[in-house]
Amino acid sequence: MAEITLYSQPGCEPCKAVARKLDQLGAPYRKVDVTQDDAALAHVRGLGYNTTPVTVVGEHHKHGYAPDWLKWAAEHASNP
Template sequence: MNVTVYTKPGCPPCDATKRKLDKLGVSYEARDVTTDPEAKARVQELGYLGTPVVEYGETHWQGFSPDKCKQLADNLAKDAA
């Protein structure tokens, strides 16, 4: 499964989320909702109106959440073991 971060330019929480995931060694695909209509539609399908949105399988959340980023990294490490 892949981690996707739905983002947009000039979004400090988006940048903070990507920095945190980078620091934790989590690989992800960043999708810009301002230029990718499918990404924008997916965010809306998930029930969110803003960014960032992080999605991994059945897990997803909106906003910068260092705790959730850490939990995601821990779960990915367990899955890889």
């Protein structure tokens, strides 16, 4: 089991939707603002994404708002 990390940025409505869904699911997650963290931005780009949101659980990652995947992530994540 791994921690959920949500890579986001200010003003990103899909990012807010992902955060709301994770909150609804009661899933613990760490939110990282890629505009404030160069290493996080490099990590997101290294995964092959140029925009947010990107949600990561261990070696698994998904771009955008995907409710079914977020449910899977919540079920497979560990508490921080």
